[in-house]
Amino acid sequence: MKIQSKNLESIVQAFSDLPGIGQKSALRIAIHMLSQPREKIDYFISSLNSVSEIKRCIHCHNLSDGDICAICQDKSRNQSLICVVENIQDIMAIEETGQYRGGYHVLGGVISPIEGVGPEQLNIESLLDRVNKGLVNEIIMAISPTIDGETTVYYLSKMLKTSQVRISQIARGVAFGGELQYTDEITLGRSILARLPYAVNGND
Amino acid sequence: MKIQSKNLESIVQAFSDLPGIGQKSALRIAIHMLSQPREKIDYFISSLNSVSEIKRCIHCHNLSDGDICAICQDKSRNQSLICVVENIQDIMAIEETGQYRGGYHVLGGVISPIEGVGPEQLNIESLLDRVNKGLVNEIIMAISPTIDGETTVYYLSKMLKTSQVRISQIARGVAFGGELQYTDEITLGRSILARLPYAVNGND
Numbered sequence: 001m002k003i004q005s006k007n008l009e010s011i012v013q014a015f016s017d018l019p020g021i022g023q024k025s026a027l028r029i030a031i032h033m034l035s036q037p038r039e040k041i042d043y044f045i046s047s048l049n050s051v052s053e054i055k056r057c058i059h060c061h062n063l064s065d066g067d068i069c070a071i072c073q074d075k076s077r078n079q080s081l082i083c084v085v086e087n088i089q090d091i092m093a094i095e096e097t098g099q100y101r102g103g104y105h106v107l108g109g110v111i112s113p114i115e116g117v118g119p120e121q122l123n124i125e126s127l128l129d130r131v132n133k134g135l136v137n138e139i140i141m142a143i144s145p146t147i148d149g150e151t152t153v154y155y156l157s158k159m160l161k162t163s164q165v166r167i168s169q170i171a172r173g174v175a176f177g178g179e180l181q182y183t184d185e186i187t188l189g190r191s192i193l194a195r196l197p198y199a200v201n202g203n204d
Numbered sequence: 205m206k207i208q209s210k211n212l213e214s215i216v217q218a219f220s221d222l223p224g225i226g227q228k229s230a231l232r233i234a235i236h237m238l239s240q241p242r243e244k245i246d247y248f249i250s251s252l253n254s255v256s257e258i259k260r261c262i263h264c265h266n267l268s269d270g271d272i273c274a275i276c277q278d279k280s281r282n283q284s285l286i287c288v289v290e291n292i293q294d295i296m297a298i299e300e301t302g303q304y305r306g307g308y309h310v311l312g313g314v315i316s317p318i319e320g321v322g323p324e325q326l327n328i329e330s331l332l333d334r335v336n337k338g339l340v341n342e343i344i345m346a347i348s349p350t351i352d353g354e355t356t357v358y359y360l361s362k363m364l365k366t367s368q369v370r371i372s373q374i375a376r377g378v379a380f381g382g383e384l385q386y387t388d389e390i391t392l393g394r395s396i397l398a399r400l401p402y403a404v405n406g407n408d
Contacts, residue, residue: 002299004274005267007254014251018233021225027293029222033255034267041256045249047218050211051237052245063209063238070208089231095206 003027008034059130061106061123063088071104078102080137084127084156086110086149090142102140105130110143110152119155127156131163138166145172207231212238263334265310265327267292275308282306284341288331288360290314290353294346306344309334314347314356323359331360335367342370349376 003009008030016026033041056062057069060082064070071077071091081102085091091104107122130136139160143149157167173191174183183191207213212234220230237245260266261273264286268274275281275295285306289295295308311326334340343364347353361371377395378387387395 002296003267004295005258005269007251007258007269008267010251010254014248019236020229020232025224027296028224031292032223033252034258036255038256041252044218045252047211047214048237048245048249048252050214051240052242054209054211054238063207063212065209065211088235091208092206092231 059126060104061108061126062091062104076101080135081140082127082130082136082138083140083142085142086144094142105139107143107152110146110148111155112148112151114148122152124156124159128159131160131165136165138168141167141169263330264308265312265330266295266308280305284339285344286331286334286340286342287344287346289346290348298346309343311347311356314350314352315359316352316355318352326356328360328363332363335364335369340369342372345371345373 003012011030011033012023012026014026015021015029016023018026021029053065055064055067057064057072058067059072060069062069062071072079078101082105083094083100083102084105084107085094086107086109088106091106094100094104105123105127107124107127109117109122111117111119111122127139131139139156141153141156143153153169160167172187173194174180174187180188207216215234215237216227216230218230219225219233220227222230225233257269259268259271261268261276262271263276264273266273266275276283282305286309287298287304287306288309288311289298290311290313292310295310298304298308309327309331311328311331313321313326315321315323315326331343335343343360345357345360347357357373364371376391377398378384378391384392
């Protein structure tokens with residue numbers, strides 16, 4: 001794109017470097033910015049400046065404004081129950097359900113030989129620390145059901161074998177609201193093998 | 205979305221206020237920002253700061269770093285030929301073609317009674333000024349072929365009637381590479397009525 005203003009070009013460049021924003025969207029955003037009052041832009045800039053104030057929770061590696069995140073600080077939650085997730089988006093997704101009142105542990109990814117991610121690059125040591133301190137009763141593995149995810153769960157379960165902690169995994173099967181005929185064969189096949197006794201109120 | 209960090213929330217909010225960016229994309233961008241080195245963020249912020257340095261060209265209302273834009277300053281261009289467009293994106297689109305070596309005039313929109321845009325809100329006065337100063341030989345109307353666009357072209361042509369300036373309009377018809385059977389009936393019908401004598405090299 002031919003942009004006559006060098007300043008505008010640098011704004012377009014800055015936005016198009018962001019994930020999911022192409023040249024055209026970046027231009028649209030930049031032109032939108034031009035029409036904004038200066039206070040709006042200053043507010044935007046001050047938000048960006050606060051990036052450096054965002055920390056990682058020393059317990060669970062969730063994002064946090066202080067050393068310990070809001071979830072780890074929450075006394076009303078069962079802190080001896082830990083849900084192991086890949087990233088903070090997963091925490092947000094689980095929190096969104098309103099079904100979980102325990103703690104978390106963010107691995108920061110999954111073991112992936114192809115992408116060169118080994119166990120030592122993930123927050124596994126700190127998870128074992130929490131377990132070894134006797135702070136944990138149960139660990140729920142909420143890891144994506146991919147080959148790398150399965151490998152990671154297997155690795156973690158081996159590392160946790162000697163501890164007294166109970167290990168569980170989130171249920172897998174046909175999605176609610178999904179139609180059987182459109183469910184992929186692996187999911188459908190496994191959901192038959194892993195069938196549960198019927199109860200009127202689900203698992204209650 | 206439940207975001208535990210207030211700082212992160214404010215970044216997500218700032219990005220999701222931008223056009224075409226939803227909550228999920230904003231979160232993805234914010235998390236991407238967290239992984240960036242501080243210099244990258246500072247560069248982003250300094251780009252944004254330069255918003256206030258972007259001006260409007262005093263002649264054609266194109267965006268510019270100085271008082272007069274690069275196109276109006278370019279002596280190799282035919283400054284007596286003016287292409288009237290709605291917005292600066294249209295200038296970029298026309299520049300992209302490499303087919304035009306004249307000047308521009310950005311109206312800043314089209315006359316739209318429904319959206320409450322009258323001629324006085326558009327840069328029409330300054331266009332008439334340029335014409336009255338005898339600086340213009342021909343005006344090309346490159347306005348979207350919509351009802352509001354047609355109204356605007358009609359209004360402009362009436363305002364320019366007393367001047368000696370030639371008025372033309374960009375060609376409309378079947379798009380290059382388009383298939384006739386998929387062309388809408390209005391475009392196809394008009395392209396038959398407005399047929400041109402066949403020439404081996406187009407209009408040459």
